[in-house]
Amino acid sequence: MIVEIGHFALVLALAVALVQSVLPMLGARRGDARLMDVAVSSAGMGFVLVALAFTALAIAHVWSDFSVLNVFQNSHSQKPLLYKITGVWGNHEGSMLLWVLILAIFGAALALTGRDVPASLKARVLAVQAWITSAFLVFILATSNPFARLVPAPIEGQDLNPILQDIGLAVHPPLLYLGYVGFSIAFSFAVAALIDGRIDAAWARWVRPWILIAWLFLTLGIAMGSYWAYYELGWGGWWFWDPVENASLMPWLSGTALLHSALVMEKRLALKVWTILLSILTFSLSLLGTFLVRSGVLTSVHAFATDPARGVFILCILIAFIGGSLALFAWRAGTLEPGGLFQPISREGALVFNNLFLTTASATVLVGTLYPLLLEVVTGGKISVGAPFFDLTFGPLMVPLLFAVPFGPLLAWKRGDLLAAAERLYLVAGAALAATILALALTSGTKILAALGFGLSVWLLLGSLVDLVGRAGFGRLAPGLALRRLAGLPSSAFGAALAHLGLGLTLLGVVTVSAFSTETIRVMRPGETQAAGGYELRFEGILSRAGPNYTEEVGNFALLRDGAVRDRMESAKRFYPARQVPTTEAGIRTYWLSQLYIALGDASGDGRVVRIWYKPLITLIWLGALAMAAGGALSLADRRLRIGAPARAKLRRGDAVPA
Template identity: 80%
Template sequence: MIVELGHYALVLALATALVQSTLPLVGARIGDGRLAELGPLAAVTGFSLIALSFASLTMAHVGSDFSVLNVFQNSHSEKPLLYKITGVWGNHEGSMLLWVLILGLFGTLLALFGRDVPAELKATALAVQAWITSAFLVFILATSNPFARLLPAPFEGEDLNPILQDIGLAIHPPLLYLGYVGFSIAFSFAVAALIDGRIDAAWARWVRPWILTAWIFLTLGIAMGSYWAYYELGWGGWWFWDPVENASFMPWLSGTALLHSVIVMEKRSALKVWTILLSILTFSLSLLGTFLVRSGVLTSVHAFATDPTRGVFILCILVAFVGGSLALFAWRASALAPGGLFQPISREGALVFNNLFLATASATVLVGTLYPLGLEVLTGQKISVGAPFFDLTFGTLMVPLLFAVPFGPLLAWKRGDLLAAAQRLYAVAGVAVAAIVLAAALTGGTKILAAFGFGLAAWLLAGSLVDLVGRAGFPKAGPMLALRRLAGLPLSAFGSALAHFGLGLTLLGIVATSGFGTETIRMMRPGDTQEAGGYSLRFDGVTPRQGPNYVEEVGRFTLLSGSDEVDAIEGAKRFYPARQMPTTEAGIRTHWLSQLYVAVGDASGADGKGRVVRIWYKPLITLIWLGAVAMALGGGLSLADRRMRVGAPARVRQRPKPGAVPAE
């Protein structure tokens, strides 16, 4: 009964979304306030119905109801409870339901917290949001019904893909979808602005918190996915330029450009047309990522669907929304006011420079991702575009952008002084040069590129603090006065500095682990030792162990510093009988910011006691993900700035009139 209730709730949600997609829009066009006010009510109702449907599917998974096809294909009675819950979105049908749930969540948040948005714009934006919701609800009900029944019901399920039975799956997809789908609000606002034919700085002020929220979640989602692939797949890498990885990275690049572009629009009423176009393109890239993962055109651990019918359906959705919005943009863009003027050397100019390189980088990743697919369709020839292409093209674009980052906050709006900004960065340049010289000296001049990478990271880290130091008055003002000024700065100033500092941390981690990491592959027998990262790693042997729904052979290692035993590391080979699939569980030991990473291979030798072991030493690798967390925290600080809350006036304490009695 719960399953049928969930299915019926989806049908009702579709009906509600159709109402939301038409009546509020009509009300906004004819000036009927009662019809326009249906938008928020329909958004909340639709989200509640989708949430009920999602809860029903979750209950079916938790209760191991194998009469439901989705549960049968992705669960098992012996699977731990946590993975029964995460298995809800560890498959195509459930993940699409989560996608639509988050889509409804953002529509509901706009309905409840968009009180300062003009009624006409809000009604139109909610209608556009409902167009997207309706399309994906039709897709789910027509091709990806998560509530399909099996008769007779099987006694046992087929289990979830073993590599998805990990805590990372509980965190990575929801965060990623909150970012992916969050950009739908920017898209809806952009289409609404094009329909209304009016866009101004106030529009940017309304949409900027939504863009920042989506960017924060997408940053965390990509970082969590990177770390999950790093420790779960046992390959020792943190980024593979996999097409599905690229599918999430492209909207992040475009969304970062959009986040900076909307600042220019809000502050200077400039870049209006470009900001609208970026809003459309960013969500379009999110839809493209959905198509790549769900269409079956890619074979990847991240991809779910293999049914071409679903791919054609999503392709139709992609063409309809991307093509329709771009056609509307082409029709209405000429009627939009171009916005304010500014000099090339200005803060606006720096942000345009930022947008130019980020948009080009996103386009480069797009070409590298789609070119093999297009070539295969046209000629039947299969090729792969791998890390060398992306490292060369993407890396080349990023170097000048990263070099320019510290300059942006130091330039004035409208007309800046590049020489004055450069003078404020003299000390930072000295730190960067010192880092280059030190790294080159420590490596004997054998890793010049890595040394320059350290210098660029030092440039970013130190440069991110210069604006705060200058605005606080260090060192001219006295320490106490400077600290008071620093404390009085808006949260967005700290947020911007922290985000740029986090970017420097990530770059430092990338350079260190790429330039100075080591890898050793050898056959080890019990008692053998191997040097790695300044330690000795002793192989103690393999022990069998039984898990809740798997068996594993655990390779035990002892970490030695000299003759002292420092720690124990365990790596394992697991086997899941239900799926008949093996997995590799890496053993990772973190020391400060570096990691020692061990992956145990298959048995070797006549007696079967030897093992092929891969040992990586990853210096400063944790900075890659800590930097991403710092970037997200920086976004959170900016989001917490009072000025982000549109229409929220500062609280002013009223002084009591002379002789007045204070209220009790």
Template identity: 75%
Template sequence: MIVETGHYALILALGIALVQSVLPLWGARTGDTRLMAVGISAALGTFLLIALAFGGLVAAYVTSDFSVLNVFENSHSQQPLIYKFTSAWGNHEGSMLLWVLILGLFGALVALLGHDLPPSLKATVLSVQAWVTVAFLLFILTTSNPFIRLMPPPIEGQDLNPILQDLGLAIHPPLLYLGYVGFSIAFSFAVAALIDGRVDAAWARWVRPWTLAAWVFLTLGIAMGSYWAYYELGWGGWWYWDPVENASFMPWLAGTALLHSALVMEKRAALKIWTILLAILTFSLSLMGTFLVRSGVLTSVHAFATDPTRGVFVLAILVVFIGGSLALFAARAGTLEAGGLFAPISREGALVFNNLFLTTATATVLVGTLYPLLLEVLNGAKISVGAPFFDLTFAPLMVPLLIAVPFGPLLAWKRGDLWAATQRLYVSAGVALAVIIVVLALEGGARVLSAFGFGLAAFLMLGSLTDLFFRAGLPRAGPSVAWLRFIGLPRSAFGTAIAHFGLGMTVLGIVAASAFQTELVTTVKPGDVLRSGGYEIRFEGMSKREGPNYSEEVAHFALSRGGVAAGTLEPTKRAYPARQMPTTESAIHTRLMSQLYLALGDSDSNGGAVVVRVWWKPLVTLIWLGAVVMGFGGMVSLADRRLRVGAPARRKAAKPARTEVGA
């Protein structure tokens, strides 16, 4: 019964979303406050009904109700409870329901927290958000219904894809969708502003917190997905330039540009047209990622569906929303004011420089991702665009951008002094140069690019703290005065510095892991000793274990360092009988920021020999820790009262007391 309730709730949500898509917009056009207020209750009602439907699907998974086709195809009664729960979105239908749940969540949050928004703008935003909700609810109900029953019900399920039976499934998709779908709010604000014909600094201030929140979630979601693939697939890499990985990376690049562009618009009322276009393009790239994953045009470990009819439906959604919003933009762009002027050397100029390189990098990744698909459609030729292309095109675009990052906060608005900013960065540049010289000396003059990468990372991390240093009045102010100034700085200043510092950490991890990792592929027998990263790795033999829904062969390795025991590693090869699918489970030993990584290959059960791949990856964890620090910086900025969603209005000034005549 709970499954039918969930299905019915989804249908009701579609009906209410249709009401929300029309009445508030009509009220905004006619000035009818009652119709505008419908958007608030409708957004809340839509979210609650979708949540009820999602809860029904989760309940079917937790209770192993195999009369539901979706549960039968993606679950098993012997799965651990955590995987029964996460199986609800470990498939196409369930993940789309999670997608639309988060879409409804953001609409409800705008309804609840948008107290400072003009009623007409808020109503229009909620209507535009409902358009997207209606489209995806129709997609679920017509092509991807997760509540289809099987009669008679099977006794046992087919199990979840073994690769997805991991804690990463509980973290990565929700975070990624919160980022993907969160940019829908920026899109709705942009379309609403175009409909109203009013784009100003206040608009930028309203949209920035939503954009920042989506950016934080997407940053953490991409980082979690990268680490999950790193340890789960046994390949030892952290980024493959897979088309679906690129599909999440492109909205991140565009969203980063949008954040900086909106800052210029808020502070200087400039870049209005460009900011609106970026808001449209960022969510458009999110929609394109949804199409790539669910259309069947890609064969990828990340792909959810291969049904072309679903792809046609999603393609229609893309055409309507991307084409419609761009057509509206083209019609309205001529009526928008260009905004304030500024000198090329200024903080605005630095942010424009940032936007130029970020959008060019986005276009580069877009071309590399779509070109093979377009070529196959045109002449049937199949080619692969992989890491060499992206390394040669994307990396050179990032270098000047990363060099410029510390300069931006040190430049004044409207007209800055580049020489003064350079002087303030002398210490950071000096340390970076010293790092380059030390690395070159240690490597005997080789690895010039790696040495430059280390220096760039040091310049980024130290340069990100320079703005806080000088804004606190150092070195001229005394310690007590400097401390008071420091703690009095706005949280957005701390957030910016933390995020830029995290970016430097990620760059440091990428350079170290790429340039100095070692790899060993060999066959070992019990008693053999391998050496990597200063460790002695002794193979002690194989054993077999039984899991709840799998069996596995376990290799036992004892670690020692300088003759002192340092732990054990147990990489495995698992077999899932329900799916008839094997997986490789790597084993990782972390020391400070570096990792020793082991993965098994084929084994000889008679002789006890096994093929093993051993990597030593120096500072590799900084890649993901840096992303976490970037996300934390975004959260600190979001805590700034000036960016806080739903910040209370300022109190009105008290009226002066009336003076009595003749007193």
């Protein structure tokens, strides 16, 4: 019965979304407050109904109700409870329901919190959100119904894909979807502004917190996905330029550009058209990622669906929203008033430079991802675009961008002094040069690119702190007074510095592990040893174990230093009978910021194939991402974002106000 309630709730949610799509927009056009108020009540009701449907599906999974096709295909009675819950979104139908649930959460949150947003603008934004919700609810009900029944009901399920039976799945998809779907608010604000024909600094103030929230969660989602692939797939890599990985990277790059562009618009009323366009493009790239994962046009360990009919449906949604919004932009952009003027050497100019490189990098990833697919459609031929292409195109675009990052906060708005900013960075430049020279010396000049990467990392790490040091007055004022000034700086200043610091940490981790990681592949017999990362690894044999829904062979290793056992590690080969699928469970030990990584292979004679990696400073890759997300959270905590835009009564006569 609970399944039918969930299905009916989904149908009702579609009806509510359709009402929300039409009546508030009509009310905003007519100035009818009652019709505009429908947006708030229907956004809340839509959330309740979608949450009810999602809860019903979760209950079916927890109860192992195999009369539900989705549960039968993705669960098993012996599966641990945690993976029964995560299995709700570990499949196409459930993940799409999670997508719509998060969309409903954002809509309800805007309805509850956007009190300072003018009623007509708020009504239009929530109506656009309802357009998106309606489209995906129709998609779910027509092609991806998670509540479809099986008659007669099977006794046992087919189990969840074994590589998805991991704690990472409990975290990665929800975080990623909070990022993807969060950008829908910026998209809705942009479309609503284009319909209204007015956009000003207040608009940027209203939309920027939502951009920050989406960017923060997308950063965490990408980092979690990277770490999941690193330890779960047993390949020892942290990024593979997989098309689905690229699908999450593209909106992150354009979203980072959007975040900076909205800041310029809020502070200087400049880049208005550019901010609107980026709002549209960022969510469009999120929709493109949804299409790639669920269309069946590519094969990936991250892809959920292989049904082309579903892909055609999502493609139609893409064409409608991306094509429609860009057509609206082309029609209305010329009517927007120009923003404030600024010199090329200014903080605005630095942020424009930042945006150009970020969007170009995003376009490069887009071309590398879609070109093989388009070529196959047109010619039938198949090619692979992998790491060499992206390393040669994406990497060089990032170098000038990363070099320019410390300059941005040091330049004044409207007109800056590049020489003065460079003078404040001369100690940082000296430290970066020293780091480069030291790296060259330690590697005997054999790793020039790695040495330059070390120098650039130090430039970013130290350069991110210069603005805070200068604003606090260290070196000019007494230490106690400088500390008090530092404590009094807005949290957004610390947030920006921490985000840039995190970027430097990630770069340092990438450079170090790319240049200095070691890999050994050999057949090891019990009692044999292998040197790795300053330790001796001794293979001590194989132990067989049984889990709740799998069996495994566990390789035991002792870590020796100076002849004494300092630690022990395990790596396993698991087999899941229900799916008839083997997996590799890597053994990982973290020492300081570096890791030893062991993957157990197949039997070879009286030994086992073993892959051993030593990865120096690799944890900095993910610690840097956490620092970037923490920087976003600090910026979000800035009270100036919570105050909102000025009230109508306080605006000067003649100021533009969204209708």
